[in-house]
Amino acid sequence: MSEKGKSLWGDAWLRLKRNRLAMVCLGLVVLFTALALYGEVVYRYHDWKDISPAYQKTNLDLAYQAPSSEHWMGTDGLGRDVMARLIQGVRIAYKVGIITSLIAIPIGVILGCLAGFFGGKVDDFIVWLYSTFASMPGLLFILAIAMVVPDNGLLGIYLGIGLTTWVGLCRLVRGEVIKHKEQTYVQAAKALGLGSGRIIFKHILPNISHVIIVTFSLRFPAAVGTEVIMSFLGIGVQGEPSWGLMIDSARMRLWQGMWWEMTFVTLAVFLLVLAFNLLGDALRDALDPRLND
């Protein structure tokens, strides 16, 4: 009983702060988040005023201009500013990452908890369910769902990615819950007459929340990557500057030396994915309760 107690989250933050690479990645994530929010504000503002935003205005006189002081990342084939579109791309990427997580994470966590805690027939059914989902090739499955969804736009992507990527998390959560339910604190809670729901969500879940946070930070860039691929293939975003569409349009004149659009967009994808992945790894180390003593 030394000084005033710190919470476990406080401890984790101290450990994370010591990791310099993780802090750089966290800085990048914060930067991307700020850009996404800025993009959303710009988008909302133009939507509200009912005017066409700058990043959508075509001006063929300005097509394919190399980076300059006026257009830092140059312009694309229709004379639109690449940087403004890139920032709007961050907005789309974040939307995809967050909304698909809001679909996939609750499904994975709830099913994983139920399977792990109750075992028996419930477990058999849920394991069968996720094995079935896991047995189908991911991208094909996502494409199939996106095709079925009528509004051929972002909604298809959200549902497609969201409904297929809960399997890994479900498996992880199930394993963790099985591990925890044998621990004495859960046994004690049962002996004290606490209900199953309370034990699962109030007692076990906070102990495995690190799994969920790490999974989020790893699946977020994966979802962004999938969106880029789908938009590139022409099944995803339409009419909005998604990174996938930008890569698709940039490849047309790449061989003529119009390198800037392709370079900056792929660089943005690369940095976002790298930052989230490295941060996820660092979080896993920082949050793992087994390291606490």
Add this chain to the structure above:
Amino acid sequence: MISNESKVKTLLKVDGLNVIYGHKKEAVHAVKDVSFYIKPGEIFGLVGESGCGKSSLGKAMVRLVDPASGRIGFKEANVAQLKGRALQEYRREVQMVFQDPYGSLNPRMKVGHAITDVLTVHRIGKNMEERRERVTELFEAVGLEPDWAWRYPHEFSGGQRQRICIARALALNPDLLVADEPVSALDVSVQAEILHLLKELRITRQLAFLFISHDLAVVRNLCDRVAVMYNGEIVEMGDVSKVIDHPQHEYTRTLLAAVPSF
């Protein structure tokens, strides 16, 4: 051995209890046809080597394990058959303290909240204010600073954690506490403090104990009566001085011979 058993006022009476894990071929018969009784306010010891089934028996008492057959009589009810609300009522009467004080507390929950949570579930106390007061009382009862209630488990020592576990078990005001090796994970000096606390609680709260242990010295010091368990069966039972000083069964003698001080 237990000649006038029927005349004694009993708190808990177990008859022909069996606990079996697994199914058919892989079945393990952990507790075999065990019968005993505990009087109100009595400390009843249960000794035996590890794996003899004493923990399974303790868990069956609080229905963490469902008995395969037999009767657990507690205030006219057969605990072995209780369900739903009746089982919930029973949980208020019989509580358990576990061996491992490090694993018994949720590491992500402040220890005071672990207790208010139990009070909330059993609808004890009208509001959070009253429940917090109850936590203060319980902490004082087990010899802890009430201010410490709003800290996380990792800030406490093993002995302090075991006190918290006892406070949590007492939150429901039970008549019987199943203590499954409550001191064997602690330092000897801390052991003595916890045992002293148990003795004190027995007097102040008229609490009865089913005290499970492999440590004969502790059992002799603490218990009124003792049962010796071997391979899932109770082989000898009686007053603690009689069993330890004049063991009748071969296994009890072996057990005693294994401890240098006896």
